[in-house]
Amino acid sequence: MSLSVALQVAQSALTTRQRETAILSKNITSATEEGYSRKTALISSLRSEDGQSGGVYVSAIDRATDSALFSNLISSTSAGMTSEIFLDGVTRLSQTIGDPQESRSPSATLGRFANALQQYSAxxxxxxxxxxxxxGAQDLVNTLNTATSAVQTERERADALIADSVNSINSLLSNLEDVNKEVIRGTQAGTDITDALDERDQIVLQLSEFMGIRTETRANNDLVVTTDSGVMLFETTPRSVNFEATNSYVAGTTGNALIVDGVRVSGPGANMELKEGKIVGLMQIRDEVTVTYQNQLDEIARGLITAFSESDQVGTNPDRTGLFTYSGSPTVPASGTLVTGLAGSISIAASVDPDQGGDINRLRDGGISEPFDSDYVYNTGGEAGYVTRLQDLITNVDTPMTFDPATQVDTSNSLTAFASSSASWLEGERKQATTINEQHTVVVTRTAESLSNITGVNIDDEMQSMLEIERSYAATAKLITTINQMLDQLLQIAG
Structure with a gap:
């Protein structure tokens, strides 16, 4: 090998080691950066026209990756966000109004009211x-009114978070378009695209938090993204993601659907429904668990109105609402039929409330619904010790009645048992959601750790590689020094 060729080899080695050092330094400084993957210089040999070795060079920069693990992380992240958001919503409901051990729950309030009625009957x-x-009756009414308000507030909150999520999705898709173009251009030009690939992966991972997605890489590293139900979300350009928020909710309000590329993917009328993601959890809160719990509240209210209704003691006129009334009074709601929003409108009859000019003795005597119609009075003799009506009311509260199947609890039960079942249902939803969320959290954590072990930076390994490069650098520098000395000697001989 000639000295000039040897010098060329040494110079290429120095340049290559310098490039490797820069890559290692970047690995070390970016080790704690979220989403950064370890980079490695791929070294190739330089060859002359006659096939002789002419040195080395960095032919490409590779990044550590595992497509299967990354795909698993995407799906597990979506599933984890579904359970996390659902658990949060159910927990908020439970803590606000559903805990049977708390005085504010309908079940507990009904229990205190029944005890007060029992004492009064004595x-x-x-x-x-x-x-x-x-x-106690007023407390029970207030509890049902407040619970209805809390349920609808939770629906409003979920709806607003869906709208925020859609804004985030559209922003991420816009960023994805820019980064994807950078990846395609870099691939075609043969330049380093590893950082752009890292950035694109992070955008995809963030998207997976909001909805379940599937990805496919085409020629030139072009990325295609669909929802987990198969609707196109990104192909060269972002598809439209639309959602119209509903600012105010009352019982019976139907929220709007999420639309991707013109297709309903979540909410009312969804025909290619999302399976996972934050939006799915929010839709479950907005349209399922809160609606079911509202139905239960409404049926508790209807049960109260029915149990305390008054009947005609002389003729055959229809039953009338008694202590508990509502906007449809004096008609008693039909048995076993849900009246949407009833828990929000139930109230105490003014005719029995002294603060509203009523007579409290009507609790004992009857005639609450028709204070000027004696046919609905039970204690016609005006006896101070009259107890029959009160005992009947106590019996009514504990007698099985029919409830609407939309409540998803026992449809044939006493009012007190139904209220207790409602509380148990909500607590059961919370416990089940907690278990599922814990399982998903473990899966996400372990998947992320496994991927990090493969793609992340190990500082010890990088420092070891740095020492090896330093030794190689020193050897190359010594070779150059030797070549220089040999050239000097040749010049002296020639001189």
Whole structure:
């Protein structure tokens, strides 16, 4: 090998080691950066026209990756966000209104009201105990009214978060378009695209938090993204993702659907429904669990109105609402039929409330619904110790009645048992959601750790590689020094 060729080899080695050092340095400085994958210089030999070795060079920069693990991380992230968001919504409902151990729950409030009624039946002439019954009834009404408001507020919150999620999705898709173009251009030009690929992966991972997605890489590293139900989300350009928020919810309000590329993918009328992601969890809260719980509240309210309704004691006129009334009074709601929003409108009859000019003794005597019609009075003799009506009311509360199947709990139960079942249903939803979320959290964590072990930067390994490059650099520098000395000697001889 001639000295000039040897010098060329040494110079290429120095340039290559310098490039390798830069890559290692970047690995070390970016080790804690989220989404960064380890980069490695691929070394190739330079060959002369006659096939002789002429040195080395960095032919490409490779990044550590595992497409199968990354795909698993995408799907597990979507599933994890579904369970996390659903658990959050159910927990908020449970903590706000559903815990049977808390005084604010409908079940607990109904229990206190029933106890007050039982005590009053023992001393029907005691107006203090009658007042306690009235207070308990008002507390129960307030609880149902407040619970309805809380349920609809949770629906509004979920709807607003869906709208925020759609804004984030559209922003991510716009960023994905820019980065994907950079990847395609770099691939075609043969330049380093590893950082752009890292950035694109992070965008895809963030998208997977909001909805389940599937990815496919085409020629020139072009990325295509679809929803997990098969609707095109990104192909060269982003597809439109639309959602119209509903600012105010009342019982019975139907929220809008999420539309991707003109297809309903979540919410009412969805025909290619998303399976996972934050939006799925929010839709489950907005359209399923809160609606079911509202149905249960409404049926508790209907059960109260029915249990405390008054019947004609003389003729055959229809039953009338009694202590508990609503906007449709004096008609008693049909048995076993849901009246949407009833828990939000139920109230105490003014004719029994002294603060509204009523007579509290009507609790004992009847005639609440028709204070000027004696046919609905039970205690026609005006006896202070009259207890029959109160005992009937107690029996009504504990007697099985028919409830609407939309409540998803026992449709044939007593009012007290139904209220307790409602609380148990919500707590059961919370416990099940907690278990599922814990399982998904473990899967996401372990998948992320496995991927990080393959693609992440190990500082010890990088420092070891740096030492090897330093030794190689020193050897190359010594070779150049030797060549230089040999050239000097040749010049001296020639001189």
């Amino acid at each position: 001393e029907p002439q005691n107006t203090v105990l009658a007042g306690a019954v009235l207070t």
